[in-house]
Amino acid sequence: MNRTVLIVGGLLAATLVGLLTLSLDRDPQAIASPLIGREAPTFALREIGTGRTVDLAQFRGKPVVINFWATWCAPCWEEHPVLVANARRTPNVQFVGVVFQDTEEKIQNFLNARGSGYPTLVDVEGKTAIAYGVGGVPETYFLDATGKIVAKYNGPMSTDILQEHLQKVMQ
Amino acid sequence: MKRLALLVIALAVAAPYLVHALQVQPALKVPDAEQFVGKPKGTALAGQALYLRTNQVAALLRCPVCQGLSVADSPSEMAVNMKGQVRELLQRGYTEAQILQYFELSYGQFVLLEPKFEGVNTLVWLLPLAALIGGAVVVYFVLRKLSAPTAGQRPAANAPRPDDPYLARVREMVGGEGKS
Numbered sequence: 001m002n003r004t005v006l007i008v009g010g011l012l013a014a015t016l017v018g019l020l021t022l023s024l025d026r027d028p029q030a031i032a033s034p035l036i037g038r039e040a041p042t043f044a045l046r047e048i049g050t051g052r053t054v055d056l057a058q059f060r061g062k063p064v065v066i067n068f069w070a071t072w073c074a075p076c077w078e079e080h081p082v083l084v085a086n087a088r089r090t091p092n093v094q095f096v097g098v099v100f101q102d103t104e105e106k107i108q109n110f111l112n113a114r115g116s117g118y119p120t121l122v123d124v125e126g127k128t129a130i131a132y133g134v135g136g137v138p139e140t141y142f143l144d145a146t147g148k149i150v151a152k153y154n155g156p157m158s159t160d161i162l163q164e165h166l167q168k169v170m171q
Numbered sequence: 172m173k174r175l176a177l178l179v180i181a182l183a184v185a186a187p188y189l190v191h192a193l194q195v196q197p198a199l200k201v202p203d204a205e206q207f208v209g210k211p212k213g214t215a216l217a218g219q220a221l222y223l224r225t226n227q228v229a230a231l232l233r234c235p236v237c238q239g240l241s242v243a244d245s246p247s248e249m250a251v252n253m254k255g256q257v258r259e260l261l262q263r264g265y266t267e268a269q270i271l272q273y274f275e276l277s278y279g280q281f282v283l284l285e286p287k288f289e290g291v292n293t294l295v296w297l298l299p300l301a302a303l304i305g306g307a308v309v310v311y312f313v314l315r316k317l318s319a320p321t322a323g324q325r326p327a328a329n330a331p332r333p334d335d336p337y338l339a340r341v342r343e344m345v346g347g348e349g350k351s
Contacts, residue, residue: 034279041202041277053197101248124201126252131202133277135235135249 033133033141033152040066040141040149041131045098045121048107054119056147059094063169064143065162067095068129070102071110073137075156080114086162087117093166096121100129100137144169204260204273211264225258228267232257232274233284241284 035041044055056064067083069076087095095118099107104122111120123129132141142151142165150169153161216224229243234250242250242257253274260270274282286292332338 032279034276038276039206041206042200043202044197044200046199053199055197055200124199125255126249127201127256129249130253130256130274131207131277133235133279133282135278 033149035133035141035149036152038149040064040143040147041128043121043128043131045123045128047119047121048099048104049111049120054096054121056096059096060147061145062092062094063145063166064094064096064147065166065169066132066141066143067097068100068132068134068139069097069137070100071106072102073100076138077114079138079156082157082159082162084115084117086159086166090166093170094118098123098128100134101126140165142166142169144171204265204269207276208265208269208273211260211266212269213264213266215264216261221258221261224261224267225254228257228261228270229254231267231271231284233282235278235282 040056042056044053044057046052047054056066065083065087067079069079071077083095083097087093097116097118097120099120099122107120107122121128132139136154138154138156140153140157140162141149142153144150151165153165157165226243229250230241232242232253234240234242234245234247234253236247236249237245240250242253244250257270260273265273271283280286280292286295288296
């Protein structure tokens with residue numbers, strides 16, 4: 001009986017340790033988006049500053065980067081200059097910002113102070129964020145020229161990370 | 172002539188504003204559930220039924236920005252927005268299955284508070300059951316072992332029986348020696 005208990009206990013412990021070891025290099029926050037490989041949810045939202053309506057469909061034919069962000073999110077501050085610089089550097093890719101749970105006034109002040117290189121849109125009742133499965137900001141989606149979501153990145157991006165993801169949509 | 176000139180000037184001044192006013196802005200559009208799960212397959216709800224059903228369906232969804240709270244229970248803005256969307260979809264006649272599928276297509280199975288009985292998820296349902304049965308088996312064997320007489324209580328196989336005539340004779344002899 002003691003030998004059986006030892007063997008069964010040892011097997012269970014080995015299985016648990018194996019599973020834990022396999023998960024060591026996995027980010028528990030990184031949940032794969034089921035939208036990858038699917039057509040991006042369509043939207044037409046109002047741009048902060050100009051008031052014009054920007055329709056995602058108007059960018060069909062070129063890769064699009066959709067960045068969900070807010071002024072209350074510190075990593076978004078860190079990421080903002082990277083996005084603006086890269087948007088200016090790669091004009092064949094359309095960058096779009098979508099405001100997540102923030103006020104238009106704060107966003108406008110932020111953009112006035114820190115500059116912008118692409119349209120920033122106001123979400124309506126968070127419906128766009130929900131359709132894209134946004135659970136926190138910043139979250140960035142990469143769409144290819146056909147409007148299909150190719151990649152998603154959670155967290156602030158460096159130029160290297162951004163360029164690495166852009167390569168996927170520009171292929 | 173003077174009037175005509177005034178009209179021309181007025182039109183020239185107003186022209187940019189008129190052009191701007193006449194520019195038709197495309198209507199605002201948010202992603203719609205129809206793109207994900209098609210047309211509603213149920214009955215449109217209203218009033219008290221809508222209120223109750225909204226809470227029931229929202230209780231099946233996990234709030235993505237909370238720690239283990241359902242959309243029905245969380246006061247966060249995200250959960251409030253999600254609950255609002257559940258209400259709107261029920262109002263439009265979407266079924267519970269369609270609504271859950273809609274959120275699952277955006278967030279994955281993570282958003283469902285009850286994991287589906289499929290794939291690796293079956294382990295979530297079966298492992299506790301297996302552990303329960305295994306535990307019951309272990310308890311059964313342990314109890315059976317405990318209720319059986321222990322080695323100290325059990326007479327040894329070669330122990331003499333109390334009514335053994337040989338033993339009685341030895342006792343008698345030993346007793347007799349003691350008496351002499």
